Amino acid sequence: MNKQQVKFNAEIENYTRDWTPEKVAAFRSDFLSWYDEEKRTLPWRINQEPYSVWVSEIMLQQTQVATVIPYYERFLEWFPTVEDLAYAPEDKLLKAWEGLGYYSRVRNMQVAARQVVEDFGGEFPTTAEGLKQLKGIGPYTAGAIASISFKEAAPAVDGNVMRVFSRLFGIDEDIAKPSTLKYFDAVVRHVINPERPGDMNQATMDLGSSICTPTKPQCEECPLQSYCLTYQQGTQANYPVKLKKIKVTHKYYLALAKENTEGLFEMIQRPSEGLLANLWTFPLVEVSESEYNTYHNEWQTSESDDTRLQNESLLTKVQAEMPEVVWQKQPVGEITHVFSHLKWHVLIVYGHQRASVIQETNERQLWLAPDRFKELALPKPQEKINQVLKKARYLD
DNA sequence: AATTCGGGGCT
DNA sequence: AGCCCAGAATT
Numbered sequence: 483m484n485k486q487q488v489k490f491n492a493e494i495e496n497y498t499r500d501w502t503p504e505k506v507a508a509f510r511s512d513f514l515s516w517y518d519e520e521k522r523t524l525p526w527r528i529n530q531e532p533y534s535v536w537v538s539e540i541m542l543q544q545t546q547v548a549t550v551i552p553y554y555e556r557f558l559e560w561f562p563t564v565e566d567l568a569y570a571p572e573d574k575l576l577k578a579w580e581g582l583g584y585y586s587r588v589r590n591m592q593v594a595a596r597q598v599v600e601d602f603g604g605e606f607p608t609t610a611e612g613l614k615q616l617k618g619i620g621p622y623t624a625g626a627i628a629s630i631s632f633k634e635a636a637p638a639v640d641g642n643v644m645r646v647f648s649r650l651f652g653i654d655e656d657i658a659k660p661s662t663l664k665y666f667d668a669v670v671r672h673v674i675n676p677e678r679p680g681d682m683n684q685a686t687m688d689l690g691s692s693i694c695t696p697t698k699p700q701c702e703e704c705p706l707q708s709y710c711l712t713y714q715q716g717t718q719a720n721y722p723v724k725l726k727k728i729k730v731t732h733k734y735y736l737a738l739a740k741e742n743t744e745g746l747f748e749m750i751q752r753p754s755e756g757l758l759a760n761l762w763t764f765p766l767v768e769v770s771e772s773e774y775n776t777y778h779n780e781w782q783t784s785e786s787d788d789t790r791l792q793n794e795s796l797l798t799k800v801q802a803e804m805p806e807v808v809w810q811k812q813p814v815g816e817i818t819h820v821f822s823h824l825k826w827h828v829l830i831v832y833g834h835q836r837a838s839v840i841q842e843t844n845e846r847q848l849w850l851a852p853d854r855f856k857e858l859a860l861p862k863p864q865e866k867i868n869q870v871l872k873k874a875r876y877l878d
Numbered sequence: 879a880a881t882t883c884g885g886g887g888c889t
Numbered sequence: 890a891g892c893c894c895a896g897a898a899t900t
Contacts, residue, residue: 542895583884620897640895687895
């Protein structure tokens with residue numbers, strides 16, 4: 483055993499020292515009684531089938547309960563069994579996930595569904611270790627499914643659980659660091675109820691969402707008040723400790739709303755890897771920040787001065803690159819969209835194709851009437867662009 | 879260990 | 890305008 487392990491063991495021992503078997507038993511009893519009384523009725527709590535539990539847990543990654551519910555209901559209608567999911571066409575998968583974000587989740591789910599059908603005889607592995615072999619299932623999701631569906635006393639540590647347990651035990655490790663997970667794993671293992679592990683894990687979720695909230699925790703109503711170290715010290719507001727802060731990069735685009743003589747718009751399917759993989763948008767031309775600002779300023783200036791309607795710089799750019807399109811002289815509008823680590827700024831430019839042009843087409847390109855946009859999986863920024871165009875009556 | 883993956887809801 | 894959320898894969 484090396485130095486770090488000794489230190490780790492000592493810290494866990496320090497956290498759990500006064501958690502005697504009697505205290506652990508009382509904690510379990512109080513916590514589960516509260517859960518039995520107060521638990522939320524959620525669609526994925528109707529049964530403990532691994533397939534539906536799995537679907538809910540993947541959807542709930544980084545996504546809030548209220549957002550997930552309608553997606554969950556529809557997903558189980560479209561893909562009632564793991565076999566249905568395993569061989570569904572990808573456009574249907576993406577449509578089912580449209581607007582949920584983190585689209586690789588649903589692609590990974592299909593990979594995992596095929597693993598279940600082809601490698602595991604149609605049955606999910608029944609342990610956390612086994613479940614982790616499936617694509618998209620990591621430590622958290624494996625623990626959640628194993629505990630809920632198969633009654634394994636496995637921790638399921640997410641941001642919620644780290645918040646609750648950091649306050650309960652005064653764990654002041656930085657939860658932004660991946661290595662911190664092991665502290666919570668060890669402490670949860672010390673108190674989890676082997677008879678109702680799934681309920682223990684879900685009780686922690688419910689407590690974290692209703693009482694032990696990020697700001698202003700409702701400690702006066704908390705069933706675990708008498709067990710909570712930081713409540714007794716009055717320091718619960720300092721937990722959890724999170725140090726790292728994310729930086730946002732800005733990206734600038736022109737979105738080309740290109741309409742042909744038949745009233746169809748050009749749609750492009752994004753690359754199969756990376757951000758918004760395989761979703762559909764208008765053609766996007768990335769421009770530099772300064773270039774974008776030039777177009778933007780010229781647009782705003784001309785709007786306040788209607789004697790000058792030409793946006794010379796923008797017109798020069800797009801007209802030169804795409805002479806087969808008659809570009810409107812000013813942008814129709816602008817949208818912005820914030821992702822977790824970047825922000826898009828998008829100027830929307832409208833143009834109609836000259837009648838004589840022969841349209842080139844390829845695999846990842848479509849010409850589509852506006853009333854059929856809904857057949858494609860569109861990311862949020864494209865939805866916003868559509869709203870702007872609709873409001874300006876370009877999609878009638 | 880750090881970065882890359884969406885989007886909504888809250889204060 | 891930040892911060893948070895029932896995280897995992899990739900580099």
